[in-house]
Amino acid sequence: MMTEPxxxxxxxxxxxxxxxxxxxxxxxxxxxxxxPSTHGVLRILLELDGEYILRAEPVLGYVHxxxxxxxxxxxxxxxxxxxxxxxxxxxxxxxxxxVGAVEKMLGIEVPERAxxxxxxxxxxxxxxxxxxxxxAYLLDLGAFTPILYAFDDREFILDLLQMVTGSRLTYTYxxxxxxxxxxxxxxxxxxxxxxxxxxxxxxxxxxxxTDNFIxxxxxxxxxxxxxxxxVRYGATGPVVRGAGKPYDTRRAEPYSVYDxxxxxxxxxxxxxxxxxxxxxxAEIEQSLRIIEQAVTGIPAGDFxxxxxxxxxxxxxxxxxxxxxxxxxxxxxxxxxxxxxTPYRVRLRSPTYxxxxxxxxxxxxxxxxxxxxxLGSLDxxxxxxxx
Amino acid sequence: MNIDxxxxxxxxxxxxxxLFVAANAIVLVYVERKVAGHVQRRPGPYEVGFHxxxxxxxxxxxxxxxxxxxxxxxxxxxxxxAPLLAFAPVALCLLPITFGPRTYAFDIDLGLVLILxxxxxxxxxxxxxxxxxxNKWSLLxxxxxxxxxxxxxxxxxxxxxxxxLATGSLNLNTITLTQGTWPWQWNWLINPVAxxxxxxxxxxxxxxAPFDLPEGESExxxxxxxxxSGMGFGxxxxxxxxxxxxxxxVATVLFLGGWNGPGAPGWWWxxxxxxxxxxxxxxxxxxxxxxxxxxxLNLSWKWLIPLALANLLVVAFIVKL
Amino acid sequence: xxxxxxIKDLACxxxxxxxxxxYGKDMNLMPAPEQLRxxxxxxxxxxYFLEDVTGSDMKEGFLILYHFAHFDLPGRxxxxxxxxxxxxxxxxxxxxxxxANWHERECYDMYGLIFTDHPNLLPxxxxxxxxxxxxxxxxxxxxxxSSVLPLCRFPGIPVEKQTAxxxxxxxx
Numbered sequence: 001m002m003t004e005p006x007x008x009x010x011x012x013x014x015x016x017x018x019x020x021x022x023x024x025x026x027x028x029x030x031x032x033x034x035x036p037s038t039h040g041v042l043r044i045l046l047e048l049d050g051e052y053i054l055r056a057e058p059v060l061g062y063v064h065x066x067x068x069x070x071x072x073x074x075x076x077x078x079x080x081x082x083x084x085x086x087x088x089x090x091x092x093x094x095x096x097x098x099v100g101a102v103e104k105m106l107g108i109e110v111p112e113r114a115x116x117x118x119x120x121x122x123x124x125x126x127x128x129x130x131x132x133x134x135x136a137y138l139l140d141l142g143a144f145t146p147i148l149y150a151f152d153d154r155e156f157i158l159d160l161l162q163m164v165t166g167s168r169l170t171y172t173y174x175x176x177x178x179x180x181x182x183x184x185x186x187x188x189x190x191x192x193x194x195x196x197x198x199x200x201x202x203x204x205x206x207x208x209x210t211d212n213f214i215x216x217x218x219x220x221x222x223x224x225x226x227x228x229x230x231v232r233y234g235a236t237g238p239v240v241r242g243a244g245k246p247y248d249t250r251r252a253e254p255y256s257v258y259d260x261x262x263x264x265x266x267x268x269x270x271x272x273x274x275x276x277x278x279x280x281x282a283e284i285e286q287s288l289r290i291i292e293q294a295v296t297g298i299p300a301g302d303f304x305x306x307x308x309x310x311x312x313x314x315x316x317x318x319x320x321x322x323x324x325x326x327x328x329x330x331x332x333x334x335x336x337x338x339x340x341t342p343y344r345v346r347l348r349s350p351t352y353x354x355x356x357x358x359x360x361x362x363x364x365x366x367x368x369x370x371x372x373x374l375g376s377l378d379x380x381x382x383x384x385x386x
Numbered sequence: 387m388n389i390d391x392x393x394x395x396x397x398x399x400x401x402x403x404x405l406f407v408a409a410n411a412i413v414l415v416y417v418e419r420k421v422a423g424h425v426q427r428r429p430g431p432y433e434v435g436f437h438x439x440x441x442x443x444x445x446x447x448x449x450x451x452x453x454x455x456x457x458x459x460x461x462x463x464x465x466x467x468a469p470l471l472a473f474a475p476v477a478l479c480l481l482p483i484t485f486g487p488r489t490y491a492f493d494i495d496l497g498l499v500l501i502l503x504x505x506x507x508x509x510x511x512x513x514x515x516x517x518x519x520x521n522k523w524s525l526l527x528x529x530x531x532x533x534x535x536x537x538x539x540x541x542x543x544x545x546x547x548x549x550x551l552a553t554g555s556l557n558l559n560t561i562t563l564t565q566g567t568w569p570w571q572w573n574w575l576i577n578p579v580a581x582x583x584x585x586x587x588x589x590x591x592x593x594x595a596p597f598d599l600p601e602g603e604s605e606x607x608x609x610x611x612x613x614x615s616g617m618g619f620g621x622x623x624x625x626x627x628x629x630x631x632x633x634x635x636v637a638t639v640l641f642l643g644g645w646n647g648p649g650a651p652g653w654w655w656x657x658x659x660x661x662x663x664x665x666x667x668x669x670x671x672x673x674x675x676x677x678x679x680x681x682x683l684n685l686s687w688k689w690l691i692p693l694a695l696a697n698l699l700v701v702a703f704i705v706k707l
Numbered sequence: 708x709x710x711x712x713x714i715k716d717l718a719c720x721x722x723x724x725x726x727x728x729x730y731g732k733d734m735n736l737m738p739a740p741e742q743l744r745x746x747x748x749x750x751x752x753x754x755y756f757l758e759d760v761t762g763s764d765m766k767e768g769f770l771i772l773y774h775f776a777h778f779d780l781p782g783r784x785x786x787x788x789x790x791x792x793x794x795x796x797x798x799x800x801x802x803x804x805x806x807a808n809w810h811e812r813e814c815y816d817m818y819g820l821i822f823t824d825h826p827n828l829l830p831x832x833x834x835x836x837x838x839x840x841x842x843x844x845x846x847x848x849x850x851x852x853s854s855v856l857p858l859c860r861f862p863g864i865p866v867e868k869q870t871a872x873x874x875x876x877x878x879x
Binding site for chain 1: 751772808855
């Protein structure tokens with residue numbers, strides 16, 4: 001197809017970049033793809049001088065499953081299952097992004113009750129994602145206990161969401177025009193009970209973990225990501241909120257019924273790992289607020305728009321829909337050509353942009369700090385590789 | 387044939403100590419997993435035997451049944467000497483410890499020096515393990531362990547020295563006898579700074595969390611013992627528990643009054659105090675995250691060593707008065 | 708929603724304001740490949756962050772879309788560049804927006820686009836030795852640009868390739 005010869009060099013990243021001009025006293029090390037703290041199948045090529053990292057470069061693609069190609073060969077209804085598997089920790093947000101994009105293109109209305117249900121379940125999912133992040137981050141730093149406390153709390157959320165969606169992790173609950181099923185009887189009471197219980201646990205976590213001086217030494221002043229770096233890399237979510245900018249898609253591009261709820265956007269002036277840590281823990285508190293307001297205000301009504309079309313054919317055109325995921329701004333970009341399957345599905349994953357700044361942040365730091373920074377970015381590799 | 391009674395005594399004591407250490411290793415594995423479980427709001431081992439009491443037996447059988455894999459390009463001799471070297475000095479370290487008024491292997495005037503000398507062999511074992519594995523991660527773990535152990539031996543020695551200076555002898559029997567029956571007469575209240583420093587250094591010397599960087603599970607996959615399988619790993623594991631016993635025994639003798647105790651002084655008091663220290667060390671592991679390497683060295687070089695030296699000076703001053 | 712003056716002044720082949728409630732963005736601009744870098748630099752100068760770099764396979768060529776948004780100001784804008792199938796080269800913006808580094812590598816992976824002067828144009832998600840470009844469509848599945856994005860008239864594309872409906876449209 002190409003008529004001109006291409007001036008591309010051969011070899012992979014290691015042989016092209018790291019082998020050229022290696023210094024005598026440096027060690028080239030592969031962190032991953034099997035490693036306890038890379039949160040998935042991520043490989044990072046490190047050039048180390050003792051314990052100091054001179055260069056770091058993530059190598060991706062180990063969990064690449066071609067979701068974007070699947071979007072072009074599957075119909076919109078068939079594609080609903082894929083969204084739960086992209087980021088399994090905040091599956092409902094990805095569900096919402098895709099469903100919202102199609103609804104925007106077709107102009108499908110969503111009944112109010114369904115919007116409230118989506119908000120409650122998505123916020124519960126956000127809390128469970130943040131809890132797992134918290135536990136796994138501390139496990140990386142060597143504290144073996146908080147992850148089990150976090151999983152204890154998550155059990156409540158998983159039970160609640162199983163009651164509603166039928167799954168414990170990879171949810172497929174939103175559909176075009178609403179949600180798949182209505183809430184069972186005791187879900188709302190269960191959510192309120194959970195919110196009450198979680199509120200009692202958070203101060204304990206603060207005393208036990210956040211105020212622990214060893215932990216502070218491991219996360220304070222580590223991995224400074226200033227705002228201008230976030231702009232250059234497109235980093236969103238707790239990364240940019242930890243850098244001081246209160247940017248949240250729920251306020252910046254309001255969707256659904258979020259404008260009816262009173263919640264704050266926690267930020268932190270310190271752009272280091274501890275700032276991002278504090279932002280995420282504060283977000284758990286804000287999600288609890290949203291859940292309580294939504295549960296008390298949920299109207300009766302349809303959970304699914306009865307006039308929503310049963311066969312979805314995307315019209316000619318394009319749309320971009322963004323939601324706020326636990327990791328940042330999730331975007332789904334659709335192009336339609338009037339056929340049974342979309343013409344192009346693009347999944348904008350927040351962790352992809354967040355991880356791309358790692359090479360710049362990781363120059364000259366210590367190896368344990370690299371582990372700490374990776375943990376503070378809240379990575380889910382399947383979301384990066386899609 | 388006339389065997390020297392002292393030699394007999396030492397041989398019998400050696401066998402007894404080895405049995406003691408082996409039994410303890412098995413029991414401590416179980417205790418650690420139960421403590422970990424209860425700290426983490428779960429029951430710990432539960433299935434094997436009544437409340438999981440046969441779990442260590444199951445673990446031992448599993449470890450012994452695994453294939454012993456040697457890394458291809460590594461040095462076989464060094465690779466397999468390392469676990470043996472980790473486990474061997476422990477028995478020697480426990481020889482001079484006075485478990486009871488008459489329960490000890492031999493009464494040597496330089497008991498303390500003997501223990502400290504053999505405790506340093508631990509580093510050599512880690513070093514050999516890291517080098518012989520032919521694995522960059524193990525090498526990093528070994529390098530870290532050398533720096534860590536060297537840095538923490540110094541405040542350990544200085545704090546122990548301050549106790550010896552206050553007592554006037556390096557003989558463990560004498561040190562035990564100078565402490566009285568009651569807890570307020572023991573050295574931990576007479577010399578609290580040395581006690582604090584000793585406990586911190588003891589945890590660092592045995593490579594237990596929060597100072598378990600050489601093993602640094604989440605950073606270095608398993609540090610220096612990444613490549614070991616089966617009984618090789620088992621020996622490192624047992625050596626870690628045995629080391630814990632050694633430092634706990636030394637702490638008991640030096641700071642907690644040895645076999646002294648209200649009521650009936652004897653080896654039972656010794657064991658109670660030793661297990662209390664071991665329990666404390668186990669609890670530390672499940673409570674705190676890991677320190678970073680430069681913070682570890684900073685703690686030792688900038689804080690513990692000056693503090694230990696200052697303590698030594700104060701003690702020397704008081705002794706002179 | 709009114710777009711800022713400086714966006715309307717950017718040099719490009721055509722631009723269309725869109726209805727954000729249906730399309731999710733406020734303006735589509737279509738610079739020629741050589742107008743891309745100045746436009747991207749202008750966006751960075753005004754503090755817009757790069758959300759995404761996407762490719763799409765059309766009959767006329769590969770369409771590369773860049774989406775920009777701002778942390779404080781509302782609005783999403785997208786630049787669209789069309790390159791022919793036979794010579795899919797366009798300049799990189801990885802030195803302006805470092806986040807584009809990975810996005811462009813992924814486009815190279817999926818479509819075979821060559822970003823000239825890219826610091827590290829290696830496959831990102833597919834294996835390094837691959838020469839398969841999965842998202843390139845078969846010839847019969849490709850559609851004309853105007854039948855997917857009927858928002859701009861596209862100069863530089865021969866008139867006979869545009870459908871009758873689109874030649875009658877008013878672009879601006």
